[in-house]
Amino acid sequence: xxxxxxxxxxxxxxxxxxxxxxxxxxGDRYGLLGPNGSGKTTLIRLLLGLVFATGGDIxxxxxxVPRRVRDVLPSxxxxxxxxxxxxxxxxxxxLELFDAAGPGGGRRDRRRRIGExxxxxxxxxxxxxxxxxxxxxxxxxxxxxxxxxxxxxxLILDEPTNGLDPRGIREIRDLLTELHGEGTTxxxxxxxxxxIEAFCDRVGVMDGGRLVLQDDLATxxxxxxxxxxRTPDADRALALLDGRVEGRDGDRLTVRHRAPDDLNAxxxxxxxxVRELAAExxxxxxxxxxxxxxxxxxxxDRAGGDPA
Amino acid sequence: xxxxxxxxxxxxxxxTRRRWAAVLVVVAVFGAVPVVLxxxxxxxxxxxxxxxxxxxxxxxxxxxxxxxxSAGALGLPPLSHLEELTALVSGTTExxxxxxxxxxxxxxxLGPGTERGLYQLPGEQYRxxxxxxxxxxxxxxxxxxxxxxxxxxxPELVRRLLRLGAGDRLEPLPSRRVAGMVAAGLRLxxxxxxxxxxxxxxxxxxxxxxxLQAELTARGARRPVFVTRFLELTLAAPDPAVLRPxxxxxxxxxxxxxxxxxxxxxxxxxxxxxxxxxAGYPRRDAVDGVSAAGSYGAGLARxxxxxxxxxxxxxxxxxxxxxxxxxxxxxADAVLITAGPLSLLLVRAGPTYLVTGLVDAxxxxxxxxxxxxxxx
Amino acid sequence: xxxxxxxxxxxxxxxxxxxxLLCALPFIVAVFLATTRIPPPPGQGGAFLSAVLSNGALxxxxxxxxxxxxxxxxxxxxxxxxxxxxEAAAGTLRYLLIRPVGRTRLLVAKLVSLIAFVLFxxxxxxxxxxxxxxxxFGAQATDAGVTLPADVTSLSGVTITPAGLAWRLLATVGYLxxxxxxxxxxxxxxSTVTDSALGAAMGALAVLVVSQVLVTLDAAAAVRPYxxxxxxxxxxxxxxxxxxxRDIERGAALQVVYLVVLLGAAWANFTTRDVTT
Numbered sequence: 017x018x019x020x021x022x023x024x025x026x027x028x029x030x031x032x033x034x035x036x037x038x039x040x041x042x043g044d045r046y047g048l049l050g051p052n053g054s055g056k057t058t059l060i061r062l063l064l065g066l067v068f069a070t071g072g073d074i075x076x077x078x079x080x081v082p083r084r085v086r087d088v089l090p091s092x093x094x095x096x097x098x099x100x101x102x103x104x105x106x107x108x109x110x111l112e113l114f115d116a117a118g119p120g121g122g123r124r125d126r127r128r129r130i131g132e133x134x135x136x137x138x139x140x141x142x143x144x145x146x147x148x149x150x151x152x153x154x155x156x157x158x159x160x161x162x163x164x165x166x167x168x169x170x171l172i173l174d175e176p177t178n179g180l181d182p183r184g185i186r187e188i189r190d191l192l193t194e195l196h197g198e199g200t201t202x203x204x205x206x207x208x209x210x211x212i213e214a215f216c217d218r219v220g221v222m223d224g225g226r227l228v229l230q231d232d233l234a235t236x237x238x239x240x241x242x243x244x245x246r247t248p249d250a251d252r253a254l255a256l257l258d259g260r261v262e263g264r265d266g267d268r269l270t271v272r273h274r275a276p277d278d279l280n281a282x283x284x285x286x287x288x289x290v291r292e293l294a295a296e297x298x299x300x301x302x303x304x305x306x307x308x309x310x311x312x313x314x315x316x317d318r319a320g321g322d323p324a
Numbered sequence: 325x326x327x328x329x330x331x332x333x334x335x336x337x338x339x340t341r342r343r344w345a346a347v348l349v350v351v352a353v354f355g356a357v358p359v360v361l362x363x364x365x366x367x368x369x370x371x372x373x374x375x376x377x378x379x380x381x382x383x384x385x386x387x388x389x390x391x392x393x394s395a396g397a398l399g400l401p402p403l404s405h406l407e408e409l410t411a412l413v414s415g416t417t418e419x420x421x422x423x424x425x426x427x428x429x430x431x432x433x434l435g436p437g438t439e440r441g442l443y444q445l446p447g448e449q450y451r452x453x454x455x456x457x458x459x460x461x462x463x464x465x466x467x468x469x470x471x472x473x474x475x476x477x478x479p480e481l482v483r484r485l486l487r488l489g490a491g492d493r494l495e496p497l498p499s500r501r502v503a504g505m506v507a508a509g510l511r512l513x514x515x516x517x518x519x520x521x522x523x524x525x526x527x528x529x530x531x532x533x534x535x536l537q538a539e540l541t542a543r544g545a546r547r548p549v550f551v552t553r554f555l556e557l558t559l560a561a562p563d564p565a566v567l568r569p570x571x572x573x574x575x576x577x578x579x580x581x582x583x584x585x586x587x588x589x590x591x592x593x594x595x596x597x598x599x600x601x602x603a604g605y606p607r608r609d610a611v612d613g614v615s616a617a618g619s620y621g622a623g624l625a626r627x628x629x630x631x632x633x634x635x636x637x638x639x640x641x642x643x644x645x646x647x648x649x650x651x652x653x654x655x656a657d658a659v660l661i662t663a664g665p666l667s668l669l670l671v672r673a674g675p676t677y678l679v680t681g682l683v684d685a686x687x688x689x690x691x692x693x694x695x696x697x698x699x700x
Numbered sequence: 701x702x703x704x705x706x707x708x709x710x711x712x713x714x715x716x717x718x719x720x721l722l723c724a725l726p727f728i729v730a731v732f733l734a735t736t737r738i739p740p741p742p743g744q745g746g747a748f749l750s751a752v753l754s755n756g757a758l759x760x761x762x763x764x765x766x767x768x769x770x771x772x773x774x775x776x777x778x779x780x781x782x783x784x785x786x787e788a789a790a791g792t793l794r795y796l797l798i799r800p801v802g803r804t805r806l807l808v809a810k811l812v813s814l815i816a817f818v819l820f821x822x823x824x825x826x827x828x829x830x831x832x833x834x835x836x837f838g839a840q841a842t843d844a845g846v847t848l849p850a851d852v853t854s855l856s857g858v859t860i861t862p863a864g865l866a867w868r869l870l871a872t873v874g875y876l877x878x879x880x881x882x883x884x885x886x887x888x889x890x891s892t893v894t895d896s897a898l899g900a901a902m903g904a905l906a907v908l909v910v911s912q913v914l915v916t917l918d919a920a921a922a923v924r925p926y927x928x929x930x931x932x933x934x935x936x937x938x939x940x941x942x943x944x945x946r947d948i949e950r951g952a953a954l955q956v957v958y959l960v961v962l963l964g965a966a967w968a969n970f971t972t973r974d975v976t977t
Contacts, residue, residue: 025334027974064798067974068334082336089800096798100791105711117704118799162795336972343968350964354957358925391946420944432856434944437747437765437936439855452857457751459857556946566942570857 017042017170017201018063023072025058032058034225035072040203040218045196047216047233048205049304055225056205057097060174063203064094077170090120093168095176099159103148107139107158110147115165133161138187152179160188164195171195172203177211189215213300221307229307236303239295243276245269245283246292253288270296366499369508369530373494376510377486379533380526384483386534389422389566390503390557394476396550398663401647404639409470413550413666421477422562430567431474442474443569450569458577459570468617470585478552482526482535489514489524489624502527502536503554516623518603518687519543520665524624532559542665549664596631596675599698603690627667627681627691637676644670651689656696660688671695701805705813710820718775719821723828725771726763730829734836747936751853752837757862758852759833760826760869761939764876767825768932772818773908776880779817780887781901783810784970788895788977803971807888811963814884818877826869856941868938875935875948881955882928883908885962892970895977925950928958 018040025033033055040046050056061067063076065085074081076088101110111130115121121129134140137157147155156179163171171192177185192215196202206212212219219236221229229236242262247253250267263270273279276295283290369376396413403410411417423429427447433440435455443450449462475481489512497509507527514521520543527537537553572578598618600607605620607629617630632640641659648659648670656673662685669679669688673696679688709715729749733739739750748762784806787793796806852860860868887904894900911929914920924930931951937944 027976061794061974061976064794065800066794066797067976068336068972070334086800086802089798092798094798096794098791100793100795102708102790102792104713109711113704113707114795114799116707117701117796117801334972334974340968340972343971344965347961347964347968351961354961391944432940434940436933437855439857439940441856454855454857455750457853563942570853571859573853573857573859576853576857 017044017077018203019073019075020059020063021073023059023062023074024070025055025062025067026070031225033062033069036222036225036227037230038220038227039230040201042201043196043199044201044203044218045192045216046201046203047212047219048203048222049207049209049212049219050205050222051207051308054222056207056222057174058225059222060094060096060172060203060205063172064089064092064096066096090118090166091169092172093163093166093170094172094174095159095163096172096174098175098178099155099162101147101155101158104146106144107142107147107150107154107161108134108144110158111162111165114162120166129165130161133164134158136164136191137161138184153181153184156180157184157188160191168200170201170203174205175207176204177206177208185211209301209304219300219303221304223308229303233300236300237297239274239297241272241274242296243271243273243279244292244294244296245271245279245290247283247288247290249288252286253283256283256286256288267291362501364501366501366506369499369506371508371530373496373510376508376528376530376533377494379530380482380486380528380535381533383479383528383533383535384426386479386532386559387424387561388479388534388557388559389562390420391555392419392421392477392552393417393555394419394473394481394550394552397547398549398666400661400663400666400668401643403647403668404643405636406470406640408472412471412473412476413663417473417476419473419477421474422566423479424561424564424567428567429474430562430569431477433473440473441569442472443567444474445567445569452570456577458579459572461578461580462582463580464582472585476552478535478538478554481552482528482538485524485538485540485624486512486526488626489516491515492623497525497527500527500537503557505529505536505557507536514624516621516625518621518683519623519625520667520684521624521682529559534559540665545664596633598629598631598677599694602627602629602679602694603687621681621683625681625683625687627679627683627687629677629679629691629695632676632678634675637672640678641670641672641676644668651692653689653692653696656692658692658696660685660692673698701801701809702812705809706816709813709817715817715820718779719824722767722771722775722821722825726759726766726825726829727832729766730759730763730832730836747933748939752833754837755852756833756835756837757830757865759837760829761872763825763829763833764822764872764935768876768879768935769912772821772876772880773883774905775821776814776818776883777887777901777904777908778897780810780814780884781891781899781904782897783814783888784891785895785897785900786891788975789897791977793977794975797975804967807892807963807966807970810888811884811959814888815877815881818880818884819873822873822876826873854941855936855939858941860939860941868943871938872935875938875952878952878955879932879935882958882962885959885966886928889962889966889969892966892973926954928954930954 018038020036020038023033023036024031036059048056058067062069063074063081065082068082077091079088081088108130112126115126134142137160139154139157139161156176160176177188180188192202204212204216216233218232220227245253246268248267250264250269253269254261254264257271260272261269262272271279276293280290280293393416395416398413400410400414418434420432420434427444430441430443438455441452451460451462492515493513495511495513497511499506499508508530509525509527512524512526522541522543525539526535528535536557539548540550541548597615598607602620607618607620609615609618617628619626619628621627644659644661648661651658651660656671658669658671661668665682667681667683667685667688669692671677671692677695679691733753737753739753747765748758752759752762784793787796797803852865854860883904886907887900890900890903891897908929911927915924915927915930931947931954934947934951937948
């Protein structure tokens with residue numbers, strides 16, 4: 017769906033995006049994670065043809081961007097840096113205007129499509145108040161509705177849950193899951209780990225303009241080959257598993273062992289009581305911190321003479 | 325999150341450059357069109373200056389209509405009662421001209437949001453002034469009057485100057501385009517002593533002889549001090565409807581007069597006839613049978629003296645004294661205003677005399693002395 | 701896209717506020733003139749103002765002369781300066797572009813909606829000032845029972861028939877609209893350069909003020925024919941008899957040149973510019 021190669025964007029002397037090779041596959045729930053200012057928004061603007069790259073290639077839906085961006089965008093729904101609406105007009109009118117502005121928005125079913133989109137984002141009951149009077153969350157939902165108007169194949173959402181309360185965040189996540197189930201590929205950017213972790217199956221981590229990590233969440237969180245064991249008989253277990261225990265913290269032992277089930281059988285056979293036993297997995301937070309720490313050190317090295 | 329710095333080279337930089345180049349080409353083309361049009365070479369007319377002058381003189385009966393502009397840089401101060409005249413030689417005057425015959429024409433002087441029209445009919449004139457909302461009918465011939473805008477259209481001015489400088493030397497000038505026509509040029513170099521005119525350049529349509537442009541250059545000056553030219557011209561008779569003066573309407577004023585201006589009114593004072601001789605030149609009546617104004621001198625160095633009576637004379641002298649240079653003349657007050665080639669002398673010796681012409685200061689000094697002496 | 705822009709224009713209260721302001725000036729002037737009956741000296745003040753006291757039907761022309769020099773160009777500059785920069789500031793520009801709306805199409809649609817605004821504003825001024833003029837300065841009834849104003853005198857002193865007045869006013873509307881093209885193009889171009897609507901409007905107004913100053917300066921005579929405001933007053937020539945087309949033609953041609961060049965510049969700049977708001 018989205019492929020970029022060596023994508024670089026410089027604004028004057030600052031490099032916002034540096035040699036990014038993004039790969040979003042059809043059907044992905046892709047999470048673009050990174051702190052504010054790490055280049056996520058610039059990357060999304062590049063994908064949508066709003067800003068132009070200094071170097072590298074972009075391909076969206078199999079077509080080069082920005083050259084064929086006009087053929088790409090009708091199949092893309094996007095939310096970039098918060099919703100943009102005409103504040104003096106009601107939400108419905110805003111959607112009508114945006115729908116009428118471009119291609120692919122048939123006039124006859126416009127009313128129906130707008131109604132459906134509003135219903136999906138939970139705004140079916142909006143009145144004729146101008147957008148100016150909306151809460152931040154309502155605007156966010158309206159922006160999402162605008163992105164959904166024409167059933168896009170690809171949704172690119174930049175911080176879609178900004179300004180929403182926990183219940184709203186949950187609703188949006190359910191909506192995205194539903195859309196994904198209908199075959200929509202979703203690229204979601206956020207600086208919130210939990211949000212990405214809750215929805216995405218593939219993660220890219222941006223830091224200082226670089227895509228420092230990109231992998232399936234399952235791979236990132238694959239078992240580490242160690243098992244975490246809690247037992248009241250820690251000393252006996254230690255004696256039993258002599259040499260394979262890598263760490264002990266009270267009644268909590270970290271054991272190098274590939275199969276927790278075998279380990280469990282072994283312990284139980286030996287009469288060691290097991291309170292908890294699980295294969296160890298890295299948390300996403302750990303993954304991100306590991307990935308970004310290295311680049312932080314890297315940036316410190318270059319701080320004196322950035323070649324850009 | 326607006327970046328204040330300009331982006332560096334991007335994947336669309338080439339496109340940007342090509343587009344800007346296209347825009348610059350368009351600008352260059354649009355900019356070049358008027359320049360090229362103005363500097364198209366004009367083919368030589370192959371007409372000797374004397375022959376061209378003869379054609380100009382013979383063109384008096386030609387009908388034409390067009391748009392003319394005169395621009396003077398004489399910087400003459402606005403003298404009381406003569407403001408219209410001083411504005412003519414000190415600024416730009418836009419005129420629409422319709423000329424069917426010598427006694428059937430119309431000249432409109434255009435201003436921003438105003439208009440003054442002069443309609444010449446056989447035996448009478450109508451003058452329309454939009455600003456005053458006033459229609460004036462002027463009956464009878466006007467033998468003596470102030471110069472007006474209609475006298476400054478190229479045909480009128482050129483014929484007058486050529487008549488004055490009848491014996492002067494003529495030189496050929498290269499052709500140029502005036503009002504879209506190729507005009508043949510000639511230069512009149514006056515020989516008369518005391519003149520301040522270096523040369524008068526004239527361009528005329530070689531076929532019809534109609535003068536299209538005249539430039540008057542003062543001695544010692546590099547650029548012409550007075551230019552009159554057609555910007556648009558059609559060599560055809562104007563629509564008769566255009567020459568019909570406006571009718572009286574309820575909202576506008578209407579008067580009938582026999583004296584067109586202040587100078588015509590002066591004609592009534594016979595006692596103010598200027599002296600018979602000034603600076604060694606005999607007086608010729610400026611207009612036959614009118615003695616209030618006397619004309620002296622030869623060629624382009626001709627000057628005119630007018631006696632201005634009583635309070636009017638004092639007023640004109642008063643404003644002139646604010647602007648001009650005092651001359652020391654025994655027995656009279658004298659003020660000389662020089663504006664480019666034009667000299668304007670006012671002498672108050674009992675009556676006030678106004679003397680003007682394209683003559684130099686030393687000649688005017690002698691005139692002032694003679695006037696003071698004549699009255700004394 | 702043009703329909704969308706027009707909808708945006710006429711659904712915006714701002715449009716009516718500006719048009720109302722444009723109508724208010726002639727109305728205020730008319731009230732003062734009608735109550736005091738002191739006309740400005742002829743040739744000074746607004747064109748035709750001295751004539752309207754006897755002639756209410758000429759008031760639309762006087763009203764146009766009143767709004768033309770400042771109010772109309774200022775409102776056009778404000779709206780045109782806001783055209784792209786305002787969308788950028790409101791965050792709607794990016795959503796239009798990813799809708800997708802072609803950037804060139806967007807510029808053209810913006811220009812068309814500006815022209816529509818100028819037409820709307822001028823026609824509003826014409827209608828309100830005609831009503832004001834005939835109500836305050838008088839009209840006369842014909843035998844057909846139709847209320848017609850007193851005969852209107854042209855600048856050349858010839859009476860203009862009601863039909864003649866109608867076509868002259870319509871031509872004036874057209875010419876003024878064309879005259880505003882230059883301002884609109886300048887502000888629209890600046891609007892694509894900066895994200896500040898105010899900056900773009902101020903830039904365009906600065907150009908106009910410089911132009912207005914240079915038009916009156918004899919030392920700048922060489923550049924005068926190229927100044928955008930040089931032929932603004934040429935619409936008065938419609939009220940000469942016969943109509944003087946010279947300046948009107950030149951004025952229209954000049955505005956078209958400004959429009960082509962600046963719209964071209966806006967296009968060259970905007971189509972490949974980063975949209976970062």
